[in-house]
Amino acid sequence: xxxxxxxxxxxxxxxxxxxxxxxxxxxxxxxxxxxxxxxxxxxxxxxxxxxxxxxxxxxxxxxxxxxxxxxxxxxxxxxxxxxxxxxxxxxxxxxxxxxxxxxxxxxxxxxxxxxxxxxxx
Numbered sequence: 001x002x003x004x005x006x007x008x009x010x011x012x013x014x015x016x017x018x019x020x021x022x023x024x025x026x027x028x029x030x031x032x033x034x035x036x037x038x039x040x041x042x043x044x045x046x047x048x049x050x051x052x053x054x055x056x057x058x059x060x061x062x063x064x065x066x067x068x069x070x071x072x073x074x075x076x077x078x079x080x081x082x083x084x085x086x087x088x089x090x091x092x093x094x095x096x097x098x099x100x101x102x103x104x105x106x107x108x109x110x111x112x113x114x115x116x117x118x119x120x121x
Contacts, residue, residue, distance in 0.1 A: 002066035003030055009048070011057050019048040019061045023071060030065040036119050039100055040071050043117050046096050047073040055112070068102070069119040076112040 005026045009015035023044045027037045044061060051059040055075035062072040097104040101117035 004064040006062040008060050016048045020045045026063045051075040072114050072116040074114040
């Protein structure tokens, strides 16, 4: 069974905290272990921070729990996330995704993009 929950958040720093709590609470209710909850919370914090800093618009967070834990952040900025290349701090989110997620990527949508990551329970 796949459980999915979604929240829309405003473009403000406090939304990063709300995104982290939303993901943590969703995964806790789904019975996920503490390690995966902590990983997903850290990753959504980075993705939400990137959205607030770069897209400068409201964004959505979606969490799906099934065979994998999938966390998505969707915003209206159409440019792709910068790939890790060791060039500086602004790409920290991509370093963390690369190091911590079992899979990650981004999908263009009509008005923006969705950056996602997956963790295997």
